[in-house]
Amino acid sequence: MNDISQASVTPDPELTARRDAYNVELRRRLVGLLREGRTEMAPGGVRFEEPGVYTDPVRFEEEHRALFLEYPTVAAFSTQMPNPGDVVVFDALGPSIVLTRNKQGRVNAFLNMCTHRAARIVDECGHRNRLNCRFHGWSFDLDGKLAGQPGADGFPGIDREQLGLIRVPVGEKYGLIFVKGIAGAEEIDVDAHLGDFAPMIAQLEIDKARPIKQSVIDADANWKYVYDTYYEGYHFASLHARTIGALAVSNVMSVRHFGPHIHMGMPRKEFTELVDKPESEWPVSEYGGLYLLFPNISLNIYGMPDGGQFVSMSRVYPGKTVGTSRTLQISARAAHSNPDLPDSRWEQLHDFIEHVVKTEDYSVSETGQNNLKYAPPGFRPVIGANELAIQHMHSEIERILADYRRRNAR
Ligand code: FES
Numbered sequence: 001m002n003d004i005s006q007a008s009v010t011p012d013p014e015l016t017a018r019r020d021a022y023n024v025e026l027r028r029r030l031v032g033l034l035r036e037g038r039t040e041m042a043p044g045g046v047r048f049e050e051p052g053v054y055t056d057p058v059r060f061e062e063e064h065r066a067l068f069l070e071y072p073t074v075a076a077f078s079t080q081m082p083n084p085g086d087v088v089v090f091d092a093l094g095p096s097i098v099l100t101r102n103k104q105g106r107v108n109a110f111l112n113m114c115t116h117r118a119a120r121i122v123d124e125c126g127h128r129n130r131l132n133c134r135f136h137g138w139s140f141d142l143d144g145k146l147a148g149q150p151g152a153d154g155f156p157g158i159d160r161e162q163l164g165l166i167r168v169p170v171g172e173k174y175g176l177i178f179v180k181g182i183a184g185a186e187e188i189d190v191d192a193h194l195g196d197f198a199p200m201i202a203q204l205e206i207d208k209a210r211p212i213k214q215s216v217i218d219a220d221a222n223w224k225y226v227y228d229t230y231y232e233g234y235h236f237a238s239l240h241a242r243t244i245g246a247l248a249v250s251n252v253m254s255v256r257h258f259g260p261h262i263h264m265g266m267p268r269k270e271f272t273e274l275v276d277k278p279e280s281e282w283p284v285s286e287y288g289g290l291y292l293l294f295p296n297i298s299l300n301i302y303g304m305p306d307g308g309q310f311v312s313m314s315r316v317y318p319g320k321t322v323g324t325s326r327t328l329q330i331s332a333r334a335a336h337s338n339p340d341l342p343d344s345r346w347e348q349l350h351d352f353i354e355h356v357v358k359t360e361d362y363s364v365s366e367t368g369q370n371n372l373k374y375a376p377p378g379f380r381p382v383i384g385a386n387e388l389a390i391q392h393m394h395s396e397i398e399r400i401l402a403d404y405r406r407r408n409a410r
């Protein structure tokens with residue numbers, strides 16, 4: 001994976017102070033819940049209004065358009081493409097998108113599609129000055145301009161200037177590169193997209209976190225059925241009894257909404273020892289909880305045992321059909337991590353999470369998805385008051401879907 005220059009990895013003192021304050025505040029809330037022996041709750045349990053939330057192929061197409069193609073998503077960490085000439089291919093949205101960092105250091109995003117006869121241009125991430133189409137050899141510079149056209153005299157009367165790569169909206173801030181999956185040259189206003197969540201994301205200093213490892217997990221389950229598992233700690237004691245359940249307290253969650261986005265935490269097992277201790281005696285903790293970027297991205301901020309932070313991003317995308325999904329996981333080490341710890345510690349934790357997600361969470365999602373396919377008409381799952389973050393996420397999805405349907409009503 002790409003390295004980032006030493007100059008850029010010094011933690012910012014102001015952001016560090018803010019991060020410490022947020023982490024303390026989160027832990028205070030979680031220890032408070034442990035003291036009271038409860039979790040935060042929504043006013044009540046709910047059932048989905050539509051029975052086909054996870055199974056209806058028409059709804060699936062609407063969601064894909066409204067929540068993915070037309071809605072900003074994170075295509076990459078900035079640290080995956082820090083240098084001019086770095087190129088990243090992002091295929092998870094459906095349309096293939098290619099990102100380039102140009103000579104001035106700005107990120108461009110294009111459909112990964114040749115303007116001659118629409119062939120895919122770039123297959124692999126890497127470093128290059130030109131993007132070359134293998135079909136007939138046209139090439140494009142890092143700003144998408146047509147730079148090479150073998151047999152150019154075969155195209156009289158066609159304006160070369162109009163043959164640049166097709167842009168998609170892009171915006172880069174806080175170490176995250178956002179794109180949309182539809183053609184458009186506008187810049188995504190990341191602060192407007194994040195709203196009140198922006199300062200929460202800023203303090204994570206993802207722009208200085210060094211990527212260590214990434215994986216792709218395909219699952220035979222709807223993207224929401226898969227992603228719901230990230231939204232509650234109710235299942236830790238049962239499903240993860242021997243893995244995450246040994247590390248975190250089950251069914252205790254603190255949830256804060258920031259528009260559609262959510263910050264939530266589940267107490268680490270060691271927090272139970274703090275219940276009877278005054279806060280002045282609490283040891284330092286790097287646990288930051290889950291930062292959930294609507295509708296499909298989870299940033300997991302976890303303290304490493306010997307100092308520093310594990311920053312892991314999971315993005316769950318719709319697959320080719322309503323009953324399939326693809327998850328992209330990438331893990332990074334925070335800039336303030338103990339430099340004596342080898343990268344292998346981050347790799348091990350990445351592998352552990354991938355293994356648990358695959359063999360425990362997603363195996364449940366896959367069998368549940370199959371059951372839903374054959375459930376009696378009108379069967380609707382129940383979401384508990386304790387699963388309040390799932391309730392919030394789904395009600396935001398319904399709001400956006402309703403708006404999409406209104407805009408596209410015939
Ligand atoms: S399709 Fe790309 S050069 Fe022909």
Ligand SMILES: [Fe+2]
Nearest residue numbers: 229235240361
């Ligand atoms: Fe889980």
